[in-house]
Amino acid sequence: MNIPKLSIDIGSSTINTIIATTDDSGDIKVLGRGVAQTQGIKNGEVVNIDYLSESINSAVRGAKAKTNEKIDKAVVSVSGSYIKTMRGSGTIIVQTGQVNNKDIKKVLDVAHHNANIIPEYVMIHLLPIRYKIDDIEMETPLNMTGSRLEVDASIIVAKKSVLMNIENSLKNCGLSVENYVLSSYASSLSSATKEQKSNGCCLIDIGAGSIDMVIIHNNAVLYNMFLPIGSNHITTDLSEMLNTHQVAAEMVKNQYATLLPYDEDSNIKDGEIEIPGSKTSDESHTVTKKHIQMIVHARVEEMLILAKQQISKSEMGRYIKSGIVLSGGICKIEGIVNFAKKVFELYDVNVGKTNKIIDNEFIDFNDSANATLIGLLYYSLNKTYIFELDSKKELKSNSGKTDKLEMQKIQKLENVNLSKSNNHGDISIKNKPKNDKLTNKFKSVVKGWW
Numbered sequence: 001m002n003i004p005k006l007s008i009d010i011g012s013s014t015i016n017t018i019i020a021t022t023d024d025s026g027d028i029k030v031l032g033r034g035v036a037q038t039q040g041i042k043n044g045e046v047v048n049i050d051y052l053s054e055s056i057n058s059a060v061r062g063a064k065a066k067t068n069e070k071i072d073k074a075v076v077s078v079s080g081s082y083i084k085t086m087r088g089s090g091t092i093i094v095q096t097g098q099v100n101n102k103d104i105k106k107v108l109d110v111a112h113h114n115a116n117i118i119p120e121y122v123m124i125h126l127l128p129i130r131y132k133i134d135d136i137e138m139e140t141p142l143n144m145t146g147s148r149l150e151v152d153a154s155i156i157v158a159k160k161s162v163l164m165n166i167e168n169s170l171k172n173c174g175l176s177v178e179n180y181v182l183s184s185y186a187s188s189l190s191s192a193t194k195e196q197k198s199n200g201c202c203l204i205d206i207g208a209g210s211i212d213m214v215i216i217h218n219n220a221v222l223y224n225m226f227l228p229i230g231s232n233h234i235t236t237d238l239s240e241m242l243n244t245h246q247v248a249a250e251m252v253k254n255q256y257a258t259l260l261p262y263d264e265d266s267n268i269k270d271g272e273i274e275i276p277g278s279k280t281s282d283e284s285h286t287v288t289k290k291h292i293q294m295i296v297h298a299r300v301e302e303m304l305i306l307a308k309q310q311i312s313k314s315e316m317g318r319y320i321k322s323g324i325v326l327s328g329g330i331c332k333i334e335g336i337v338n339f340a341k342k343v344f345e346l347y348d349v350n351v352g353k354t355n356k357i358i359d360n361e362f363i364d365f366n367d368s369a370n371a372t373l374i375g376l377l378y379y380s381l382n383k384t385y386i387f388e389l390d391s392k393k394e395l396k397s398n399s400g401k402t403d404k405l406e407m408q409k410i411q412k413l414e415n416v417n418l419s420k421s422n423n424h425g426d427i428s429i430k431n432k433p434k435n436d437k438l439t440n441k442f443k444s445v446v447k448g449w450w
Contacts, residue, residue, distance in 0.1 A: 034062020044080020
């Protein structure tokens with residue numbers, strides 16, 4: 001079993017944590033999960049480090065409850081208006097004539113260096129949109145032959161001060177940040193198909209307190225958006241308009257919210273339910289299911305229209321060839337897909353479906369509310385299948401391809417029977433050749449391989 005990874009999804013209403021690893025065959029094994037109410041966060045930004053630390057610590061303790069693995073770092077989701085997307089490009093000369101991982105890392109570094117990033121911001125993702133080798137465009141250049149490698153990349157940046165506040169919150173819990181991941185990008189890793197991300201789609205993740213959106217094309221995030229409105233606003237509307245308290249309104253939403261037309265849902269026409277008053281002293285009263293449906297309808301329509309306006313504002317609607325992918329807890333509301341199709345008109349709409357990677361007792365892979373957490377799990381275990389620079393500026397990939405130049409070095413090592421000298425730590429070669437000059441030259445070459 002490989003090193004376990006901790007993922008932390010800092011949501012607007014809950015903090016979700018999960019610990020997972022992979023076995024020797026690459027299959028994912030979930031070891032634990034924890035959930036805690038979010039405190040100290042507003043619109044994605046830290047407003048109280050101590051409160052946030054308490055929430056994170058509680059969720060992490062829950063995830064560690066059923067595992068004895070020692071974990072001191074985490075992959076953390078970030079979301080908010082302080083995150084922006086920009087472009088960068090780079091060009092290098094391929095020294096060996098065949099592109100290897102070092103060349104890809106180098107050209108992405110050049111694209112990062114060439115980007116005009118605002119001083120108060122720092123990169124959290126650099127995603128290649130397209131590569132060219134000797135002016136020929138291609139999806140992935142690894143092991144391709146050529147002399148000049150170019151890349152056009154999307155760079156996601158976040159405000160340094162906000163990231164530092166999150167980092168300090170984790171330090172209070174005895175944790176460090178392994179990587180930051182844009183939450184909507186994480187959702188796309190779990191909810192959008194390879195075809196959708198390649199052809200172009202817009203993922204809209206509607207959570208409790210916010211809407212996170214990304215437009216993706218060629219597997220890269222071209223544009224990200226954040227709206228401080230979510231399903232909690234539906235609860236608030238129901239509470240105010242039905243004259244009941246928040247807890248009862250949340251129960252009403254979960255049990256009776258629907259977006260089906262009146263004539264398609266016979267339960268709405270004449271149905272009534274009894275709910276408590278807004279104060280403990282108030283008597284309970286009845287409300288019609290039709291009234292509930294109208295309140296839900298109005299708020300969801302507003303949220304989807306705001307999302308549609310953001311797509312128009314981005315001027316990138318032409319890239320959304322595979323339509324809209326919905327994720328988040330709001331997808332549980334019956335009729336959401338057909339309702340969204342009427343709002344978005346020109347685009348196909350579907351609910352993102354995560355692949356159920358393994359049976360486990362901790363997480364429901366069919367629940368779209370877990371999209372971000374599952375995406376973080378994929379990211380932490382290197383299941384993203386795309387070259388990128390992460391927030392630590394390290395090359396991240398699980399493309400399934402092997403660097404041929406690196407394999408040639410490994411084969412050379414296997415063909416030569418080398419052993420470490422116990423006395424000097426030098427390399428000794430069994431069946432020493434008679435030509436000492438050749439032997440010494442060989443030693444000087446292989447030293448550089450370690």
